Amino acid sequence: MSFAVELKNVRKSFGKTEIIRGAELAVTAGERIAIIGPNGAGKSTLFNLISGRFGLTSGEIHLNGQRIDGLPPYEISRRGLARSFQVSNIFGRLSVFENLRCGVLWSLGYKYTFWKFLAGLDDANQRASDLLHMIKLDRKRDTLAMNLTYAEQRALEIGITIAGGANVVLLDEPTAGMSKSETSRFIELIREVTVGKTLLTVEHDMGVVFGLADKIAVLVYGEVIAFDTPDAVRANARVQEAYLGSVLADAQAAEAGH
């Protein structure tokens, strides 16, 4: 069978330093995967490799059975993989609605059209309005993206990411820098907008990880040392040794406190 995302012995070096050392991962369609690991484990780098931002040093990446490593980001995006960024990466001088519409256009087949007016593209406008509603920024429709609050920019970041209707979604620390209450609301939002999609997310908040993910991949020093259900990962001796121990205890304590 073919997986939604499959990494085969992926390696990436920057100069002499090898950051990703033979990562293996096979994600079934529809699964929600959280990627965790200590700082510097290569989580963001892994996302950058999958989404085509960086090229691999060696190995293979497959998306729905098609090989995608070596392709530029826009080709990977057209094949149905979208990603968000750790630092909001939006179109600052365009309105919220325009930001979303930019995310929609290619997937609806408008490509480099300059003989049709945007105002007349009913499907694109409808889809952008739906997205606006989904990420709950209806009231900010005409606000320039650069004038949004931090949390709103994070929401817009997710909105642009899912706009093209990709079936594989990569979220790089979607809740980074958010307050507790914002985080829980935001996780609900992510859950709603990624229904039926394959989701990979990098996350530090263990509450979020165990709440959102079907499976957890643990990345340590550029290797996936465990990839299993949350309970199995919790019990995994190697994971505890390498990384989770203290963090996991905190998370369990937090859960017990609920």
Added chain:
Amino acid sequence: MTTTTTTAAAARPMIAGRALIWIGFAALLVILPLLFRSSLALTMLSQMGYLVIICLSYNMLLGQGGMLSFGHAVYTGMGAFIAVHAMNLATKGAIPVPLVVIPLVGGVAGMFFAALLGYVTTKKSGTTFAMITLGIGELVAAMSLMFPSFFGGEGGVTTNRTYGQPFFGLTFGSQLQVYYLIATYCFVSTGLMYAFTGTPLGRMLNAVRDNPERVEFVGYNTQWVRYISFVIAGFFAGIGGALAGINFEIVNASDSLSAVRSGGYLLFTFLGGATFFFGPIIGAVLLVFASVMLSELTKAWLLYLGLAFLLMVMFAPGGIASLIMMNLRVAKFGKLKSLLGVYVTLLLASAVLFVGIAAVIEMVYHLQLNDSLGATVHFLGLSFDAKSPMSWMLAAAVTAVGALLFTLARRLFAHRWSDVQSEIEAMLAQEAAR
């Protein structure tokens, strides 16, 4: 006529408003030569007509695409050369092209060269893009000297626009008829370029300007977005260049293809305002006023221009268009009246400072360039002796007082302005809370 589009809900009154603006624009183009009947006015209006097209096409790159081009004259210039050669061929009867479609010939030429050279330039963005356009501009300018049969060498290529059968009775012998030809193209081109800002490609061009990296992750190849837009801009640049060729009946490579010319488009597009669609129109009008009238007033006109550019970059990077829009916003909230006082103060202080600086500049220029004509400088209706220490001391004193007054007035203005802005923000917040 801003680059930000409207929402569907508020569209109806906006559409009516826009239609009114376009009708007004057309009416203005028709009426202007009837109001200003002197031959100087007609010459200037004709130049403004095609410069509007050129500056708008330049702003497709600068304002809408974030592409700082130092070589736009390549496309206007090549458009002009091909157009003039086409006219000469048509005169000989070699090709059956009437004058009214010559601008389109120039447009296709501009597009062709943009497609050819732009493929290289648009591979990169930012500083690299700017450097490559500069290099290509120099390359083409240098090449023009190597092919005198095409570029006409030092003397350029001349032509005669009154060839062939009259077009519905128009021979284009008179400047007025040429003006209306230019005005027609100006109106249609402006309309088309405005329409472009509302298309998917036009919007993605803005997205590429704001964040090229993210564009790649929503499925677009940023190079293609830049390239196609560059080619379209080249088309309109070519139209503008061809109209210039028709207007002057001569093209000269050392002028039309030069980096100075490219720099002029950049400078005035920026002065007019690159962030709004209509900004370059103001820029084009200023360009003509500066090169025709300012150069008559003073020999140091390029120096004043440089100063104006410097001040604009420092204090109003959005150009005149942004100044207009900011004040319209203030006026919309009924606050313009409360700024009137500080505006007058600022204006008076600036005037004093300007007189002081201008006196110094004029005296320096006079001593350096016109010494043989005697020591008397005539400027702004005043005459003074450039060699007397009194004049220099007076000029220095006026400059110093002006600088002091200006600093104070500017602070006062900035203070009052930010007050008004926060009042407006408060009003908006109140409205949003309701």
